Amino acid sequence: MNTGVFVEHDGKEFKKVSLEALGGVSKIASEKSGKTFAFLFGEIENPERLLSKGADKVYYFKGQNLYIPETFTKLIQEKIESENINLFICGSTINGRDLAARICAKISASFGEEIVDFKIEGDKVHVKRPVFAGKAYVWEELLREKVVVVIRPNVFQVVEKEGKGDVEEKEIEDVDRLKLKDLKPKEEEEPDVTEADIIVSGGRGVGGPQGFEPLRKLARVLKAALGASRAAVDAGWIDHSHQVGQTGKTVSPSLYIACGISGAMQHLAGMRTSKVIVAINKDPNAPIFEIADYGIIGDLFEIVPALEEEIRKAG
Amino acid sequence: MKIFVTVKRVPDTGVPLRVKSDRTGIDREGLPYVINPYDEYATEAALRIKEKIGDGEVIAVSCGTEDSIETIRHALAMGADRGVLLKVNDEITDSVQTADILSDYLKSENPDFILMGKKAVDYDRGLVPAYLSEKLGFPLETCVTNMEIKDSGFVLERETEYGVEIIEARSPLIISFEKAKFEPRFPSLRGVMMAKKKPVDVNEISNLPANSTNILSYEPPPERKKGKIIDLPFPDNVKELVKLLKEESKII
Ligand SMILES: Cc1cc2nc3c(=O)[nH]c(=O)nc-3n(C[C@H](O)[C@H](O)[C@H](O)COP(=O)(O)OP(=O)(O)OC[C@H]3O[C@@H](n4cnc5c(N)ncnc54)[C@H](O)[C@@H]3O)c2cc1C
Ligand SMILES: Nc1ncnc2c1ncn2[C@@H]1O[C@H](COP(=O)(O)O)[C@@H](O)[C@H]1O
Numbered sequence: 274m275n276t277g278v279f280v281e282h283d284g285k286e287f288k289k290v291s292l293e294a295l296g297g298v299s300k301i302a303s304e305k306s307g308k309t310f311a312f313l314f315g316e317i318e319n320p321e322r323l324l325s326k327g328a329d330k331v332y333y334f335k336g337q338n339l340y341i342p343e344t345f346t347k348l349i350q351e352k353i354e355s356e357n358i359n360l361f362i363c364g365s366t367i368n369g370r371d372l373a374a375r376i377c378a379k380i381s382a383s384f385g386e387e388i389v390d391f392k393i394e395g396d397k398v399h400v401k402r403p404v405f406a407g408k409a410y411v412w413e414e415l416l417r418e419k420v421v422v423v424i425r426p427n428v429f430q431v432v433e434k435e436g437k438g439d440v441e442e443k444e445i446e447d448v449d450r451l452k453l454k455d456l457k458p459k460e461e462e463e464p465d466v467t468e469a470d471i472i473v474s475g476g477r478g479v480g481g482p483q484g485f486e487p488l489r490k491l492a493r494v495l496k497a498a499l500g501a502s503r504a505a506v507d508a509g510w511i512d513h514s515h516q517v518g519q520t521g522k523t524v525s526p527s528l529y530i531a532c533g534i535s536g537a538m539q540h541l542a543g544m545r546t547s548k549v550i551v552a553i554n555k556d557p558n559a560p561i562f563e564i565a566d567y568g569i570i571g572d573l574f575e576i577v578p579a580l581e582e583e584i585r586k587a588g
Numbered sequence: 589m590k591i592f593v594t595v596k597r598v599p600d601t602g603v604p605l606r607v608k609s610d611r612t613g614i615d616r617e618g619l620p621y622v623i624n625p626y627d628e629y630a631t632e633a634a635l636r637i638k639e640k641i642g643d644g645e646v647i648a649v650s651c652g653t654e655d656s657i658e659t660i661r662h663a664l665a666m667g668a669d670r671g672v673l674l675k676v677n678d679e680i681t682d683s684v685q686t687a688d689i690l691s692d693y694l695k696s697e698n699p700d701f702i703l704m705g706k707k708a709v710d711y712d713r714g715l716v717p718a719y720l721s722e723k724l725g726f727p728l729e730t731c732v733t734n735m736e737i738k739d740s741g742f743v744l745e746r747e748t749e750y751g752v753e754i755i756e757a758r759s760p761l762i763i764s765f766e767k768a769k770f771e772p773r774f775p776s777l778r779g780v781m782m783a784k785k786k787p788v789d790v791n792e793i794s795n796l797p798a799n800s801t802n803i804l805s806y807e808p809p810p811e812r813k814k815g816k817i818i819d820l821p822f823p824d825n826v827k828e829l830v831k832l833l834k835e836e837s838k839i840i
Contacts, residue, residue, distance in 0.1 A: 283749075283750060288749075338750075340748065340750075340753070342728075343727075366748070366749055367731055367746075367747070367748040367749060368748055368749075370714055370730075370731075371718075371730045371731065374714055374715050374717070374718035374719075374730070375718045375721070375722075375728070377715060377718065377719075378687075378715070378718040378719040378721065378722035378723075379722055382800075383684075383800040383801050384683070384684070384713060384715050384800070384801070385801075386707075386712060386713045386714060386715070387712065399804070402712075403712065403809070404710065404711050404712055404806075405599065405601075405605050405614065405709070405710055405711075405712070406601055406709055406712065407809055408604065408605040408614075408809060409605060409607050409614055409806050409807065409808060409809065410806070410807045410808075410809060411803045411804070411805065411806050411807070412803075412804045412805050412807075413801050413802065413803050413804065414801065414802040414803075414804055415800070415801055416799065416800055416801060416802055417800050452755055452756045452757055453753055453754070453755055454743075454754045454755065454756050455753070455754040456750065456751050456752070456753050456754070457751050457752045457754065458750065458751040459750070459751050465749050467749075471839075471840075495840065513733070513747070513767065514747060516767075519601055519709065520625065520626075520767040521767075527839050528833070528837075528839045528840070537602070538601065538602050538603065538604070539601055539602060542601070545809065545812065546809075546810075548837075548839075549833070549837045549839055550812075550815075551829065551833075557817075562814075562817065563814060564812045564814075565815050566812075566813075566815035566816075566837070567815050567816060567818060567829055567832055567833075568815065568816070568817040568818065569817070569818050569825050569826070569829060570817060570819075571822060571825070575822060576822070576825075576826060579822070579823050579826040580826050580829065580830070583823075583826050583827055583829075583830045584830055584840060587830055587834065587840070
């Protein structure tokens with residue numbers, strides 16, 4: 274079974290979830306004796322780094338660092354045909370999910386969205402994935418000959434291996450998406466919640482935009498990303514890109530610290546698979562305590578700075 | 589101008605769900621249903637296009653059982669002009685089947701716009717917009733977070749991990765909406781009354797297209813053990829927490 278992987282990057286580093294896609298799922302595929310092709314677009318130094326992460330060959334399409342879905346789809350489709358790729362994988366990012374769906378439709382494949390497990394039974398791919406915003410999981414048999422899957426971050430392992438193979442470089446010529454007028458880069462370079470290993474998250478309990486400051490400080494000491502509930506986002510205290518939950522990001526970090534978040538169903542949908550959950554809330558009956566591994570009942574404006582201090586001391 | 593908006597009936601996300609004991613599905617007994625939340629943004633966007641342009645028709649389409657008429661009525665109560673139900677006997681769980689049914693219908697309707705949600709929050713796929721785009725040969729912009737209507741066309745915003753893309757667009761076009769910067773309107777009482785009189789066509793779908801996936805079993809999510817409340821006075825509770833994170837769960 275030959276595998277193709279869409280590898281995303283920010284111009285410097287590869288996205289972790291793309292490397293997880295290369296490592297995790299491709300490994301199962303290569304046990305079924307096949308090659309793994311990495312698809313790289315834009316401009317990044319040392320694309321051959323991917324050869325030690327599980328790629329047997331890198332198709333490097335050089336151009337501006339912009340997402341051009343129609344062009345990417347077309348270029349990948351050609352290789353899916355010429356290299357006889359049956360399994361195509363993207364990491365779960367906005368563009369990864371977009372591209373996966375487009376390729377799936379283009380080649381009439383079966384689709385496995387946001388998978389957390391994967392196996393091959395006979396000649397069929399089976400995937401496990403959350404449905405109903407994580408309130409249930411299904412095992413799904415993908416019936417078509419070609420399949421496209423999207424993997425959830427922090428589930429599959431990045432691999433290190435001896436790099437063999439080559440990088441084939443080509444300039445992107447026809448750019449279909451001239452309608453893309455501008456890309457306003459992020460104002461602040463903050464870690465992305467979907468990739469963070471630790472998340473410090475604030476809700477209505479932080480009381481206002483300044484209320485996020487103690488959380489931001491704690492996040493800095495922990496090298497964590499800053500998350501938020503929808504109540505905090507809707508109040509305009511923090512940007513939507515931080516929102517965790519059903520209409521925000523789905524995250525599964527090693528540690529999720531929920532501060533002043535009640536734990537509504539739609540919030541839990543985005544973070545319930547975190548390995549360890551800490552809740553800080555002044556209401557002992559807040560539902561968040563039902564799923565937290567450790568809870569502290571108290572005022573976050575007292576607890577969070579003390580926690581920062583204590584972690585700083587502990588080094 | 590013909591503006592189609594696709595709406596799906598989904599279980600209300602604010603209530604718990606149970607997997608049936610034989611693992612063949614979820615227990616739907618007594619479950620409250622709502623319009624797919626992302627489809628509400630799409631409906632709002634459709635109404636804004638019509639209002640700005642000053643003419644045109646907003647048509648709410650749903651594929652589902654008879655019950656989906658309720659969902660169509662919600663869009664009508666918000667202000668859509670009429671509804672179309674592509675009626676099937678049992679709920680479809682395969683997005684490709686749904687996309688085939690929708691595209692068969694839409695291809696003879698000459699839409700200018702098809703506005704959709706980025707995904708249906710039941711089976712959480714986000715596949716139908718791409719399939720429709722492919723089948724109808726319409727360009728597609730997904731996960732749009734804002735829309736501005738200018739005389740020359742539309743300016744869409746799409747937020748990714750790298751920043752905000754600004755996209756100029758014109759019809760024909762399929763747009764799928766993320767939670768947007770604008771809020772969907774609540775149906776007014778008058779809107780609800782009027783919705784009862786607006787026409788809803790029912791098209792029976794007799795031949796189901798082939799499915800692309802087959803759900804083998806359902807599982808409840810992994811149980812989370814209820815953890816401990818660190819019941820110590822401040823600041824000992826904080827010290828204890830750090831100790832537990834270090835020594836018990838070995839995270840920091
Ligand atoms: C379709 C739909 C989609 C949704 N999607 C999302 C989503 O993606 N993400 C999301 O989060 N929500 C989502 N929601 C909203 C969700 O239902 C809740 O309204 C929201 O999560 C509540 O946010 P909160 O916990 O911050 O606020 P609240 O529920 O108001 O809780 C605030 C908490 O802070 C505590 N508190 C207050 N002051 C302090 C203090 N000084 N110290 C300590 N604790 C304090 C309170 O005790 C309380 O428990 C969605 C809702 C719908 C209908
Ligand atoms: N049965 C359906 N009827 C009408 N629209 C649907 C249906 N299923 C999906 N859609 C539309 O397609 C979007 C994406 O759905 P999906 O790809 O199934 O996650 C939804 O937000 C709806 O706008």
